[in-house]
Amino acid sequence: MRRQSIMLPVGPIKGGGGLLLLLTLTLSGCASMTPHSAYPPANLSHGNASSAYDSRAEATTLDAVLVHTIAEIGKPYQWGGESPRTGFDCSGLIQYVLGRAGVTIPRTSFAQAEALPAVSLNRIRPGDLVFFNTMGQPFSHVGIYIGGNQFVSALNRQQGVAVQSLRTPYWAERLDGVRRPMPTELLAMRDD
DSSP states (O other): OOOEEEEEEOOOOOOSSOOOOEEEEEEEOOOOOOOOOOOOOOOOSSSSHHOOHHHHHHHHHHHHHHHHHTTTTOOOHHHHHHHOOOOOHHHHHHHHHHHHTTTOOOSHHHHHHHHHEEEEEEGGGGEEEEEEEEESSSSSEEEEEEETTTTEEEEEEETTTEEEEEEEEHHHHHHHEEEEOOOHHHTSSOOO
């Protein structure tokens, strides 16, 4: 297994009392295949959602997401897995990490993509979810963007939870879109 050591700065994102960590990580490195089920898309209210949304809460949530994501690097891959003890699949990792930060989302990558608001690639920021078509199906793989064109995801049994580059041709050709997770309170404001 090839190992590489890097420094990842994780800092405040857009107007919040953020956290600056310099973490030295041992990394490895691709392609998860998880079963997916249909999930109705979220219909987010655009009314008073922005006024109800506190940017400090967003920064705190984002810091927690990034800290929990980085803590899972090196954990094992397990099809259907959703815990650091037994391992993760891609969507299980996302649900676990976001849940630890207080954000509730569906279990499968397809359902996660359908439930969260889309963000254009040129507006991507750390903490956003990146979705890929790795099985000939939209949104069949997911990771968490950590900045510098890199994302963390549960890849396979050989590589486990690892950092990958969005610039790698494999991932660049399969990118389906970006979604922005939000605190549960904001997602709860959606119209039913």
